[in-house]
Amino acid sequence: MSLNQGVVGVYSYVDSVLDAVRKLKANGYENLRVFSPVPLHEVEEEIDLPPSPVRFFTLFGGLLGAASGFAFTVLTSAAWPISVSAKPIVSIPPYMVIVFELTILFGAIFTLAGLLVNGFLRNRAPVSMYDKRFSDDKFGVMVVCPTENISSVQDILNSTGAEEVKVDSIDG
Protein backbone atom coordinates (compact mmCIF):
# COMPACT_ATOMS: atom_id res chain seq x y z
CA MET A 1 0.00 0.00 0.00
CA SER A 2 1.47 3.27 -0.99
CA LEU A 3 1.42 6.05 1.55
CA ASN A 4 -1.04 8.81 0.75
CA GLN A 5 0.48 12.16 0.06
CA GLY A 6 -1.07 15.58 0.10
CA VAL A 7 -0.11 18.11 -2.51
CA VAL A 8 -1.32 21.67 -2.24
CA GLY A 9 -0.97 24.47 -4.75
CA VAL A 10 -1.30 28.13 -3.80
CA TYR A 11 -3.18 30.34 -6.27
CA SER A 12 -4.04 34.02 -6.54
CA TYR A 13 -6.85 33.81 -9.06
CA VAL A 14 -10.14 32.00 -9.00
CA ASP A 15 -10.12 31.13 -12.70
CA SER A 16 -6.75 29.37 -12.25
CA VAL A 17 -8.25 27.41 -9.37
CA LEU A 18 -11.12 26.34 -11.61
CA ASP A 19 -8.70 25.31 -14.36
CA ALA A 20 -6.71 23.23 -11.88
CA VAL A 21 -9.82 21.53 -10.51
CA ARG A 22 -11.08 20.68 -14.02
CA LYS A 23 -7.72 19.39 -15.15
CA LEU A 24 -7.21 17.28 -12.01
CA LYS A 25 -10.66 15.77 -12.37
CA ALA A 26 -10.00 15.02 -16.03
CA ASN A 27 -6.89 13.14 -14.94
CA GLY A 28 -8.85 11.06 -12.49
CA TYR A 29 -8.02 12.78 -9.20
CA GLU A 30 -11.27 12.88 -7.26
CA ASN A 31 -9.97 13.55 -3.74
CA LEU A 32 -9.76 17.32 -4.02
CA ARG A 33 -10.12 20.12 -1.54
CA VAL A 34 -10.20 23.83 -2.31
CA PHE A 35 -9.29 26.42 0.33
CA SER A 36 -10.59 29.95 -0.07
CA PRO A 37 -11.25 33.09 1.98
CA VAL A 38 -14.78 33.30 0.55
CA PRO A 39 -17.29 30.64 -0.49
CA LEU A 40 -16.74 29.84 -4.19
CA HIS A 41 -19.91 28.67 -5.86
CA GLU A 42 -18.22 27.74 -9.14
CA VAL A 43 -15.87 25.43 -7.27
CA GLU A 44 -18.82 23.96 -5.39
CA GLU A 45 -20.47 23.10 -8.70
CA GLU A 46 -17.25 21.69 -10.11
CA ILE A 47 -16.41 19.43 -7.17
CA ASP A 48 -20.06 18.51 -6.65
CA LEU A 49 -20.18 17.26 -3.07
CA PRO A 50 -23.38 15.58 -1.86
CA PRO A 51 -25.87 18.05 -0.30
CA SER A 52 -25.02 19.03 3.25
CA PRO A 53 -26.71 16.84 5.87
CA VAL A 54 -27.07 19.88 8.16
CA ARG A 55 -30.67 20.12 6.88
CA PHE A 56 -31.62 16.92 8.68
CA PHE A 57 -30.15 18.19 11.95
CA THR A 58 -32.24 21.36 11.68
CA LEU A 59 -35.40 19.45 10.80
CA PHE A 60 -34.92 16.98 13.63
CA GLY A 61 -34.18 19.76 16.11
CA GLY A 62 -37.26 21.71 15.06
CA LEU A 63 -39.54 18.70 15.32
CA LEU A 64 -38.04 17.69 18.66
CA GLY A 65 -38.50 21.25 19.93
CA ALA A 66 -42.15 21.33 18.86
CA ALA A 67 -42.82 17.94 20.44
CA SER A 68 -41.11 18.90 23.69
CA GLY A 69 -43.00 22.20 23.78
CA PHE A 70 -46.29 20.36 23.47
CA ALA A 71 -45.36 17.64 25.93
CA PHE A 72 -43.94 20.05 28.47
CA THR A 73 -46.90 22.43 28.62
CA VAL A 74 -49.62 19.77 28.39
CA LEU A 75 -48.08 17.34 30.88
CA THR A 76 -47.18 19.93 33.50
CA SER A 77 -50.67 21.45 33.34
CA ALA A 78 -52.22 18.03 33.70
CA ALA A 79 -49.88 17.10 36.57
CA TRP A 80 -51.49 19.62 38.94
CA PRO A 81 -54.88 20.63 37.56
CA ILE A 82 -55.91 24.03 38.87
CA SER A 83 -59.15 25.20 37.35
CA VAL A 84 -59.31 28.98 36.90
CA SER A 85 -62.67 30.56 35.91
CA ALA A 86 -63.79 27.21 34.51
CA LYS A 87 -61.27 27.58 31.71
CA PRO A 88 -59.79 24.39 30.25
CA ILE A 89 -56.85 22.94 32.18
CA VAL A 90 -55.02 22.14 28.96
CA SER A 91 -55.47 25.11 26.66
CA ILE A 92 -53.66 24.73 23.36
CA PRO A 93 -53.65 28.29 21.90
CA PRO A 94 -51.46 29.91 24.58
CA TYR A 95 -49.18 26.89 24.57
CA MET A 96 -48.45 27.48 20.90
CA VAL A 97 -46.19 30.35 21.91
CA ILE A 98 -44.03 27.97 23.95
CA VAL A 99 -44.16 25.35 21.18
CA PHE A 100 -43.03 27.97 18.66
CA GLU A 101 -40.16 29.27 20.76
CA LEU A 102 -38.88 25.79 21.58
CA THR A 103 -39.09 24.80 17.90
CA ILE A 104 -36.77 27.68 17.05
CA LEU A 105 -34.49 27.09 20.03
CA PHE A 106 -34.00 23.37 19.41
CA GLY A 107 -33.77 23.92 15.66
CA ALA A 108 -30.96 26.43 16.17
CA ILE A 109 -29.07 24.29 18.67
CA PHE A 110 -29.29 21.24 16.41
CA THR A 111 -28.18 23.32 13.43
CA LEU A 112 -25.12 24.27 15.45
CA ALA A 113 -24.55 20.60 16.25
CA GLY A 114 -24.95 19.73 12.57
CA LEU A 115 -22.40 22.35 11.62
CA LEU A 116 -19.93 21.18 14.26
CA VAL A 117 -20.26 17.52 13.32
CA ASN A 118 -20.19 17.94 9.55
CA GLY A 119 -18.09 21.02 9.03
CA PHE A 120 -15.59 20.80 11.83
CA LEU A 121 -15.30 17.22 13.06
CA ARG A 122 -15.79 14.99 10.01
CA ASN A 123 -13.30 15.16 7.15
CA ARG A 124 -11.06 17.81 8.62
CA ALA A 125 -8.51 19.16 6.21
CA PRO A 126 -5.02 18.29 7.51
CA VAL A 127 -3.25 21.17 9.26
CA SER A 128 -0.03 20.57 7.33
CA MET A 129 -1.84 21.43 4.11
CA TYR A 130 -3.22 24.72 5.40
CA ASP A 131 -1.55 28.02 4.63
CA LYS A 132 -2.26 31.20 6.58
CA ARG A 133 -2.79 33.11 3.35
CA PHE A 134 -5.90 31.02 2.58
CA SER A 135 -7.89 33.13 5.03
CA ASP A 136 -6.55 36.33 3.51
CA ASP A 137 -6.24 36.59 -0.28
CA LYS A 138 -4.94 33.27 -1.65
CA PHE A 139 -6.67 30.12 -2.77
CA GLY A 140 -5.44 26.56 -2.34
CA VAL A 141 -6.08 23.37 -4.25
CA MET A 142 -5.25 20.23 -2.32
CA VAL A 143 -4.99 16.79 -3.85
CA VAL A 144 -4.63 13.54 -1.97
CA CYS A 145 -2.83 10.94 -4.07
CA PRO A 146 -0.49 7.95 -3.78
CA THR A 147 3.24 8.71 -3.60
CA GLU A 148 3.97 7.64 -7.15
CA ASN A 149 1.59 10.25 -8.61
CA ILE A 150 3.05 13.25 -6.85
CA SER A 151 5.07 14.52 -9.77
CA SER A 152 2.16 14.35 -12.21
CA VAL A 153 -0.05 16.28 -9.75
CA GLN A 154 2.71 18.84 -9.28
CA ASP A 155 2.88 19.25 -13.05
CA ILE A 156 -0.84 19.87 -13.30
CA LEU A 157 -0.76 22.41 -10.47
CA ASN A 158 2.24 24.22 -11.92
CA SER A 159 0.80 24.25 -15.42
CA THR A 160 -2.43 25.89 -14.19
CA GLY A 161 -0.60 28.76 -12.55
CA ALA A 162 0.14 27.67 -8.98
CA GLU A 163 2.58 30.07 -7.36
CA GLU A 164 3.81 27.53 -4.88
CA VAL A 165 3.39 23.77 -4.46
CA LYS A 166 3.81 22.00 -1.14
CA VAL A 167 3.99 18.24 -0.58
CA ASP A 168 3.46 16.52 2.74
CA SER A 169 2.43 13.09 3.91
CA ILE A 170 -0.99 12.89 5.49
CA ASP A 171 -2.84 10.15 7.30
CA GLY A 172 -5.40 8.34 5.34
Add this chain to the structure above:
Amino acid sequence: MSQDTKLTYSRVTTDVVAMLEKPSVKWWALFMISLSFVGIGLICFIYQVYVGLGVAGYRHPVFWGTYITDFVFWVGIAHSGTLISAILYLFRARFRMSIYRIAEGMTVFAVLTAGLFPIMHLGRPWNFYWLFPYPNQREIWINFKSPLVWDVFAVSTYLTVSSLFFLIGMIPDIAAIRDKVTEKPRRIIYSILSFGWKGSNWEWLHYGRAYLYFAALATPLVLSVHSVVSWDFAMGNVPGWHTTIFAPYFVAGAIFSGLGMVITLTIPIRKIFHLEDYITLDNYDGMAKLIMFTSGIVGYAYAVEFFMAWYSSSPFEWQQFMYRAVGEYALFYWIMVICNVVIPIPLWFSKVRRNLKWLFIISIFINIGMWFERFNIIVISLSRDFDPAAWGVYKISWVEAGITAGSFAWFFMFFLIFLKTLPSVSISEIKEILPVPKRGDK
Protein backbone atom coordinates in the same frame (compact mmCIF):
# COMPACT_ATOMS: atom_id res chain seq x y z
CA MET B 1 -21.15 46.39 -7.06
CA SER B 2 -22.09 49.09 -4.66
CA GLN B 3 -18.79 48.71 -2.83
CA ASP B 4 -15.76 50.77 -3.64
CA THR B 5 -13.47 48.87 -6.01
CA LYS B 6 -10.36 50.25 -4.28
CA LEU B 7 -10.77 47.46 -1.75
CA THR B 8 -8.86 44.26 -2.24
CA TYR B 9 -8.99 41.00 -0.33
CA SER B 10 -5.79 41.63 1.59
CA ARG B 11 -6.71 45.23 2.38
CA VAL B 12 -9.99 44.09 3.93
CA THR B 13 -8.16 41.70 6.24
CA THR B 14 -5.51 44.23 7.24
CA ASP B 15 -8.06 46.99 7.83
CA VAL B 16 -10.23 44.87 10.09
CA VAL B 17 -7.26 43.47 12.00
CA ALA B 18 -6.00 47.05 12.43
CA MET B 19 -9.24 47.91 14.27
CA LEU B 20 -8.22 45.41 16.96
CA GLU B 21 -4.94 47.11 17.78
CA LYS B 22 -4.24 48.23 21.34
CA PRO B 23 -7.00 50.60 22.49
CA SER B 24 -6.20 54.30 22.44
CA VAL B 25 -6.45 56.72 25.35
CA LYS B 26 -9.82 57.89 23.99
CA TRP B 27 -11.12 54.34 24.08
CA TRP B 28 -10.01 53.96 27.69
CA ALA B 29 -11.61 57.28 28.57
CA LEU B 30 -14.94 56.21 27.04
CA PHE B 31 -14.65 52.82 28.70
CA MET B 32 -14.01 54.38 32.12
CA ILE B 33 -16.96 56.75 31.70
CA SER B 34 -19.18 53.76 30.84
CA LEU B 35 -17.82 51.80 33.75
CA SER B 36 -18.51 54.62 36.20
CA PHE B 37 -22.11 54.94 35.01
CA VAL B 38 -22.49 51.17 35.35
CA GLY B 39 -21.26 51.71 38.91
CA ILE B 40 -23.87 54.40 39.51
CA GLY B 41 -26.57 52.05 38.19
CA LEU B 42 -25.30 49.26 40.41
CA ILE B 43 -25.33 51.48 43.50
CA CYS B 44 -28.91 52.53 42.72
CA PHE B 45 -29.91 48.88 42.35
CA ILE B 46 -28.22 47.86 45.62
CA TYR B 47 -29.97 50.76 47.35
CA GLN B 48 -33.28 49.63 45.90
CA VAL B 49 -32.78 46.03 47.00
CA TYR B 50 -31.80 47.24 50.48
CA VAL B 51 -34.63 49.73 50.97
CA GLY B 52 -37.32 48.15 48.83
CA LEU B 53 -39.18 48.80 45.60
CA GLY B 54 -40.80 51.92 47.07
CA VAL B 55 -37.75 53.94 45.98
CA ALA B 56 -38.60 53.09 42.38
CA GLY B 57 -41.30 55.69 41.97
CA TYR B 58 -44.11 53.13 41.90
CA ARG B 59 -47.33 54.76 43.06
CA HIS B 60 -50.80 53.38 43.00
CA PRO B 61 -52.05 52.57 40.35
CA VAL B 62 -48.82 52.56 38.31
CA PHE B 63 -46.75 49.52 39.19
CA TRP B 64 -45.12 49.09 35.81
CA GLY B 65 -42.89 52.05 35.19
CA THR B 66 -39.46 52.95 33.95
CA TYR B 67 -37.99 49.45 34.33
CA ILE B 68 -40.57 47.88 32.04
CA THR B 69 -40.16 50.83 29.67
CA ASP B 70 -36.43 50.18 29.60
CA PHE B 71 -37.01 46.48 29.10
CA VAL B 72 -39.23 47.04 26.06
CA PHE B 73 -36.89 49.74 24.76
CA TRP B 74 -33.84 47.47 24.89
CA VAL B 75 -35.65 44.47 23.45
CA GLY B 76 -36.69 46.79 20.63
CA ILE B 77 -33.11 47.94 20.06
CA ALA B 78 -32.16 44.28 19.83
CA HIS B 79 -34.44 43.78 16.86
CA SER B 80 -32.66 45.47 14.04
CA GLY B 81 -29.56 43.30 14.47
CA THR B 82 -31.39 40.16 13.53
CA LEU B 83 -33.43 42.05 10.96
CA ILE B 84 -30.26 43.15 9.21
CA SER B 85 -28.40 39.89 9.59
CA ALA B 86 -31.20 37.38 8.99
CA ILE B 87 -34.13 38.97 7.16
CA LEU B 88 -32.02 41.09 4.84
CA TYR B 89 -29.77 38.05 4.30
CA LEU B 90 -32.75 36.08 3.06
CA PHE B 91 -33.71 39.04 0.84
CA ARG B 92 -30.10 39.26 -0.42
CA ALA B 93 -29.93 42.96 0.39
CA ARG B 94 -26.35 43.95 -0.28
CA PHE B 95 -26.35 47.02 1.92
CA ARG B 96 -26.42 44.79 4.99
CA MET B 97 -22.91 43.39 4.48
CA SER B 98 -20.89 46.20 6.01
CA ILE B 99 -23.09 46.89 9.00
CA TYR B 100 -24.59 43.57 9.98
CA ARG B 101 -21.84 42.55 12.39
CA ILE B 102 -22.16 45.79 14.36
CA ALA B 103 -25.93 45.37 14.33
CA GLU B 104 -25.67 41.77 15.53
CA GLY B 105 -23.32 42.74 18.34
CA MET B 106 -25.78 45.45 19.25
CA THR B 107 -28.55 42.85 19.35
CA VAL B 108 -26.71 40.56 21.73
CA PHE B 109 -25.70 43.38 24.08
CA ALA B 110 -29.17 44.94 24.00
CA VAL B 111 -30.77 41.62 24.96
CA LEU B 112 -28.21 41.29 27.75
CA THR B 113 -29.29 44.74 28.94
CA ALA B 114 -33.01 44.10 28.49
CA GLY B 115 -32.86 40.86 30.45
CA LEU B 116 -31.76 42.72 33.58
CA PHE B 117 -34.87 44.89 33.82
CA PRO B 118 -37.53 42.30 34.63
CA ILE B 119 -35.20 41.21 37.45
CA MET B 120 -34.75 44.76 38.75
CA HIS B 121 -38.50 45.13 38.63
CA LEU B 122 -38.93 42.27 41.13
CA GLY B 123 -39.40 42.94 44.79
CA ARG B 124 -37.21 39.96 45.59
CA PRO B 125 -34.83 39.84 42.64
CA TRP B 126 -32.92 36.88 44.07
CA ASN B 127 -35.97 34.72 43.30
CA PHE B 128 -35.93 35.51 39.58
CA TYR B 129 -35.30 31.88 38.71
CA TRP B 130 -38.90 31.14 39.70
CA LEU B 131 -39.75 32.32 36.19
CA PHE B 132 -38.10 29.27 34.70
CA PRO B 133 -39.75 25.87 34.70
CA TYR B 134 -37.71 23.56 36.85
CA PRO B 135 -38.64 20.43 38.82
CA ASN B 136 -39.17 21.33 42.45
CA GLN B 137 -40.31 19.67 45.65
CA ARG B 138 -43.73 21.36 45.48
CA GLU B 139 -44.29 19.66 42.12
CA ILE B 140 -45.87 22.86 40.88
CA TRP B 141 -45.03 24.33 37.49
CA ILE B 142 -45.12 27.82 36.07
CA ASN B 143 -48.31 29.03 34.42
CA PHE B 144 -47.81 28.54 30.70
CA LYS B 145 -50.95 30.55 30.01
CA SER B 146 -49.30 33.70 31.31
CA PRO B 147 -47.82 36.15 28.79
CA LEU B 148 -45.01 36.84 31.26
CA VAL B 149 -43.91 33.21 30.96
CA TRP B 150 -44.10 33.46 27.15
CA ASP B 151 -41.85 36.44 27.50
CA VAL B 152 -39.27 34.43 29.43
CA PHE B 153 -39.27 31.79 26.71
CA ALA B 154 -39.18 34.31 23.87
CA VAL B 155 -36.43 36.50 25.30
CA SER B 156 -34.20 33.66 26.45
CA THR B 157 -34.60 31.89 23.10
CA TYR B 158 -33.78 35.16 21.39
CA LEU B 159 -30.66 35.65 23.49
CA THR B 160 -29.49 32.10 22.77
CA VAL B 161 -30.20 32.13 19.05
CA SER B 162 -28.87 35.62 18.40
CA SER B 163 -25.66 34.87 20.33
CA LEU B 164 -25.16 31.66 18.34
CA PHE B 165 -25.86 33.48 15.09
CA PHE B 166 -23.41 36.20 16.09
CA LEU B 167 -20.63 33.75 17.01
CA ILE B 168 -21.13 31.40 14.08
CA GLY B 169 -21.21 34.26 11.61
CA MET B 170 -17.81 35.30 12.90
CA ILE B 171 -15.99 31.97 12.48
CA PRO B 172 -14.31 32.64 9.07
CA ASP B 173 -13.41 36.17 10.15
CA ILE B 174 -11.88 35.03 13.41
CA ALA B 175 -9.83 32.51 11.42
CA ALA B 176 -8.55 35.37 9.28
CA ILE B 177 -7.58 37.32 12.40
CA ARG B 178 -5.99 34.21 13.94
CA ASP B 179 -3.75 33.94 10.88
CA LYS B 180 -2.69 37.59 11.17
CA VAL B 181 -2.04 38.17 14.87
CA THR B 182 1.42 37.45 16.22
CA GLU B 183 1.05 37.47 20.01
CA LYS B 184 0.60 33.95 21.33
CA PRO B 185 -2.25 34.43 23.85
CA ARG B 186 -4.40 36.23 21.30
CA ARG B 187 -3.65 33.58 18.69
CA ILE B 188 -4.76 30.82 21.06
CA ILE B 189 -8.03 32.59 21.93
CA TYR B 190 -8.83 33.28 18.28
CA SER B 191 -7.91 29.69 17.37
CA ILE B 192 -10.44 28.37 19.85
CA LEU B 193 -13.15 30.79 18.69
CA SER B 194 -12.47 29.91 15.06
CA PHE B 195 -13.13 26.18 15.73
CA GLY B 196 -10.04 25.42 13.64
CA TRP B 197 -11.61 26.95 10.51
CA LYS B 198 -9.55 26.36 7.37
CA GLY B 199 -11.90 27.62 4.71
CA SER B 200 -11.96 24.45 2.64
CA ASN B 201 -14.84 23.95 0.23
CA TRP B 202 -16.13 21.20 2.52
CA GLU B 203 -16.38 23.62 5.44
CA TRP B 204 -17.94 26.36 3.30
CA LEU B 205 -20.62 23.95 2.08
CA HIS B 206 -21.84 23.03 5.56
CA TYR B 207 -21.27 26.52 6.88
CA GLY B 208 -23.36 28.07 4.12
CA ARG B 209 -26.20 25.66 4.78
CA ALA B 210 -26.09 26.13 8.55
CA TYR B 211 -26.01 29.91 8.13
CA LEU B 212 -29.02 29.79 5.83
CA TYR B 213 -31.00 27.73 8.35
CA PHE B 214 -29.97 30.02 11.17
CA ALA B 215 -31.26 32.95 9.16
CA ALA B 216 -34.45 31.08 8.37
CA LEU B 217 -35.01 30.27 12.05
CA ALA B 218 -34.05 33.73 13.30
CA THR B 219 -36.48 35.49 10.95
CA PRO B 220 -39.73 34.20 12.47
CA LEU B 221 -38.07 34.37 15.89
CA VAL B 222 -37.37 38.08 15.67
CA LEU B 223 -40.97 38.75 14.64
CA SER B 224 -42.26 36.58 17.47
CA VAL B 225 -40.16 38.14 20.22
CA HIS B 226 -41.56 41.62 20.06
CA SER B 227 -45.03 40.23 19.38
CA VAL B 228 -44.77 38.29 22.62
CA VAL B 229 -43.48 41.39 24.41
CA SER B 230 -46.50 43.31 23.07
CA TRP B 231 -48.83 40.60 24.37
CA ASP B 232 -47.54 41.30 27.88
CA PHE B 233 -49.73 44.35 27.48
CA ALA B 234 -52.33 43.38 24.89
CA MET B 235 -53.49 40.35 26.92
CA GLY B 236 -54.29 42.63 29.84
CA ASN B 237 -57.71 44.23 29.99
CA VAL B 238 -56.38 47.77 30.38
CA PRO B 239 -57.65 50.62 28.17
CA GLY B 240 -54.84 51.52 25.79
CA TRP B 241 -53.31 48.04 25.97
CA HIS B 242 -56.07 45.69 24.93
CA THR B 243 -55.83 45.97 21.14
CA THR B 244 -55.16 43.61 18.29
CA ILE B 245 -52.69 45.89 16.50
CA PHE B 246 -50.09 45.59 19.23
CA ALA B 247 -47.95 42.83 17.72
CA PRO B 248 -47.26 44.44 14.30
CA TYR B 249 -47.15 47.88 15.93
CA PHE B 250 -44.43 46.75 18.35
CA VAL B 251 -42.43 44.85 15.74
CA ALA B 252 -42.39 47.84 13.39
CA GLY B 253 -41.46 50.10 16.29
CA ALA B 254 -38.68 47.75 17.31
CA ILE B 255 -37.17 47.72 13.84
CA PHE B 256 -37.55 51.49 13.67
CA SER B 257 -35.76 52.08 16.96
CA GLY B 258 -33.14 49.43 16.28
CA LEU B 259 -32.20 50.99 12.95
CA GLY B 260 -32.02 54.35 14.68
CA MET B 261 -29.54 52.89 17.13
CA VAL B 262 -27.50 51.23 14.34
CA ILE B 263 -27.14 54.62 12.65
CA THR B 264 -26.28 56.33 15.95
CA LEU B 265 -23.52 53.78 16.58
CA THR B 266 -22.10 53.30 13.09
CA ILE B 267 -21.65 56.96 12.13
CA PRO B 268 -19.04 57.63 14.84
CA ILE B 269 -17.41 54.20 14.34
CA ARG B 270 -17.14 54.83 10.60
CA LYS B 271 -15.39 58.11 11.28
CA ILE B 272 -13.07 56.90 14.05
CA PHE B 273 -11.90 53.75 12.26
CA HIS B 274 -11.96 55.31 8.76
CA LEU B 275 -14.40 52.78 7.38
CA GLU B 276 -15.64 55.08 4.61
CA ASP B 277 -14.81 52.47 1.98
CA TYR B 278 -16.78 49.82 3.82
CA ILE B 279 -19.87 51.51 5.21
CA THR B 280 -20.88 53.51 2.19
CA LEU B 281 -23.50 56.19 1.74
CA ASP B 282 -25.54 53.62 -0.18
CA ASN B 283 -25.67 51.53 2.99
CA TYR B 284 -27.02 54.47 4.96
CA ASP B 285 -29.45 55.21 2.17
CA GLY B 286 -30.81 51.67 2.48
CA MET B 287 -31.17 51.92 6.25
CA ALA B 288 -32.79 55.33 6.02
CA LYS B 289 -35.37 53.96 3.59
CA LEU B 290 -36.24 51.22 6.07
CA ILE B 291 -36.58 53.90 8.74
CA MET B 292 -38.96 55.84 6.50
CA PHE B 293 -41.02 52.72 5.99
CA THR B 294 -41.21 51.73 9.67
CA SER B 295 -41.79 55.34 10.71
CA GLY B 296 -44.81 55.27 8.43
CA ILE B 297 -46.13 52.11 10.11
CA VAL B 298 -45.58 53.57 13.57
CA GLY B 299 -47.29 56.84 12.59
CA TYR B 300 -50.22 54.88 11.17
CA ALA B 301 -50.46 52.92 14.43
CA TYR B 302 -50.59 56.14 16.47
CA ALA B 303 -53.44 57.38 14.32
CA VAL B 304 -55.38 54.15 14.13
CA GLU B 305 -55.27 53.77 17.92
CA PHE B 306 -57.35 56.92 18.19
CA PHE B 307 -59.69 55.71 15.49
CA MET B 308 -60.16 52.37 17.23
CA ALA B 309 -60.79 54.06 20.57
CA TRP B 310 -63.44 56.28 18.97
CA TYR B 311 -64.99 53.56 16.81
CA SER B 312 -65.23 51.10 19.71
CA SER B 313 -67.57 53.55 21.51
CA SER B 314 -65.88 52.49 24.72
CA PRO B 315 -65.75 55.54 27.02
CA PHE B 316 -62.75 54.03 28.82
CA GLU B 317 -60.72 53.67 25.66
CA TRP B 318 -61.66 57.13 24.46
CA GLN B 319 -60.82 58.86 27.74
CA GLN B 320 -57.47 57.04 27.76
CA PHE B 321 -56.47 58.34 24.35
CA MET B 322 -57.75 61.86 25.01
CA TYR B 323 -55.77 61.78 28.22
CA ARG B 324 -52.62 60.82 26.31
CA ALA B 325 -52.99 63.75 23.94
CA VAL B 326 -54.03 66.49 26.38
CA GLY B 327 -53.53 65.16 29.92
CA GLU B 328 -50.67 65.41 32.41
CA TYR B 329 -48.41 63.37 30.17
CA ALA B 330 -49.24 65.27 26.96
CA LEU B 331 -45.68 66.55 26.69
CA PHE B 332 -44.34 62.99 26.53
CA TYR B 333 -47.00 62.02 24.03
CA TRP B 334 -46.12 64.88 21.68
CA ILE B 335 -42.37 64.26 22.08
CA MET B 336 -43.10 60.75 20.84
CA VAL B 337 -45.18 61.88 17.87
CA ILE B 338 -42.72 64.57 16.82
CA CYS B 339 -39.61 62.40 17.19
CA ASN B 340 -41.04 59.31 15.50
CA VAL B 341 -43.33 60.71 12.83
CA VAL B 342 -42.42 64.34 12.10
CA ILE B 343 -38.62 64.39 12.44
CA PRO B 344 -38.07 61.41 10.07
CA ILE B 345 -40.08 63.13 7.29
CA PRO B 346 -36.99 64.81 5.73
CA LEU B 347 -35.71 61.27 5.01
CA TRP B 348 -38.06 61.27 2.06
CA PHE B 349 -35.36 63.32 0.32
CA SER B 350 -32.28 61.45 -0.83
CA LYS B 351 -30.05 64.42 0.05
CA VAL B 352 -30.93 63.97 3.73
CA ARG B 353 -30.56 60.19 3.58
CA ARG B 354 -27.02 60.67 2.30
CA ASN B 355 -26.07 63.42 4.72
CA LEU B 356 -24.56 61.73 7.76
CA LYS B 357 -24.87 64.76 10.04
CA TRP B 358 -28.61 64.97 9.50
CA LEU B 359 -28.97 61.22 9.68
CA PHE B 360 -27.14 61.14 13.00
CA ILE B 361 -29.31 63.90 14.47
CA ILE B 362 -32.51 62.24 13.25
CA SER B 363 -31.38 58.90 14.68
CA ILE B 364 -30.83 60.43 18.12
CA PHE B 365 -34.36 61.83 18.06
CA ILE B 366 -35.68 58.41 17.04
CA ASN B 367 -34.00 56.83 20.07
CA ILE B 368 -35.57 59.42 22.34
CA GLY B 369 -38.96 59.15 20.69
CA MET B 370 -39.06 55.38 20.91
CA TRP B 371 -38.18 55.41 24.60
CA PHE B 372 -41.12 57.73 25.19
CA GLU B 373 -43.40 55.57 23.05
CA ARG B 374 -42.90 52.68 25.45
CA PHE B 375 -43.23 54.97 28.46
CA ASN B 376 -46.51 56.35 27.11
CA ILE B 377 -47.98 52.95 26.37
CA ILE B 378 -47.06 51.54 29.76
CA VAL B 379 -47.40 54.39 32.23
CA ILE B 380 -50.22 56.48 30.77
CA SER B 381 -52.43 53.44 30.26
CA LEU B 382 -51.94 52.31 33.84
CA SER B 383 -52.40 55.72 35.40
CA ARG B 384 -55.97 56.05 34.09
CA ASP B 385 -57.99 52.88 33.79
CA PHE B 386 -61.67 52.25 34.47
CA ASP B 387 -62.28 53.71 37.91
CA PRO B 388 -61.63 57.46 38.38
CA ALA B 389 -61.11 56.83 42.09
CA ALA B 390 -58.06 54.76 41.23
CA TRP B 391 -56.34 57.26 38.96
CA GLY B 392 -52.87 58.48 39.78
CA VAL B 393 -49.75 60.07 38.38
CA TYR B 394 -46.36 58.40 38.30
CA LYS B 395 -43.04 60.21 38.36
CA ILE B 396 -39.64 58.75 37.62
CA SER B 397 -37.48 58.54 40.75
CA TRP B 398 -33.75 59.22 40.85
CA VAL B 399 -33.14 55.50 41.45
CA GLU B 400 -34.89 54.63 38.22
CA ALA B 401 -33.07 57.38 36.36
CA GLY B 402 -29.74 56.11 37.73
CA ILE B 403 -30.45 52.54 36.70
CA THR B 404 -31.60 53.67 33.24
CA ALA B 405 -28.39 55.67 32.76
CA GLY B 406 -26.46 52.65 34.04
CA SER B 407 -28.17 50.44 31.46
CA PHE B 408 -27.00 52.66 28.61
CA ALA B 409 -23.49 52.57 30.04
CA TRP B 410 -23.69 48.77 30.44
CA PHE B 411 -24.66 48.47 26.77
CA PHE B 412 -21.88 50.79 25.60
CA MET B 413 -19.35 49.02 27.81
CA PHE B 414 -20.01 45.71 26.05
CA PHE B 415 -19.97 47.48 22.73
CA LEU B 416 -16.59 49.07 23.40
CA ILE B 417 -15.11 45.72 24.40
CA PHE B 418 -16.57 44.18 21.24
CA LEU B 419 -14.98 46.84 19.01
CA LYS B 420 -11.52 45.99 20.32
CA THR B 421 -11.76 42.21 20.50
CA LEU B 422 -13.93 40.93 17.65
CA PRO B 423 -14.17 41.83 13.96
CA SER B 424 -16.86 44.51 13.81
CA VAL B 425 -16.92 44.41 10.02
CA SER B 426 -17.43 41.03 8.40
CA ILE B 427 -14.22 40.17 6.56
CA SER B 428 -15.53 37.27 4.53
CA GLU B 429 -18.83 38.87 3.52
CA ILE B 430 -17.16 42.09 2.41
CA LYS B 431 -14.80 39.96 0.32
CA GLU B 432 -17.81 38.16 -1.09
CA ILE B 433 -19.23 41.34 -2.59
CA LEU B 434 -15.87 42.36 -4.04
CA PRO B 435 -15.14 41.06 -7.53
CA VAL B 436 -13.24 37.75 -7.28
CA PRO B 437 -9.54 38.04 -8.28
CA LYS B 438 -9.14 36.79 -11.87
CA ARG B 439 -6.11 36.51 -14.09
CA GLY B 440 -7.33 39.20 -16.42
CA ASP B 441 -7.32 41.89 -13.69
CA LYS B 442 -3.54 41.87 -13.33
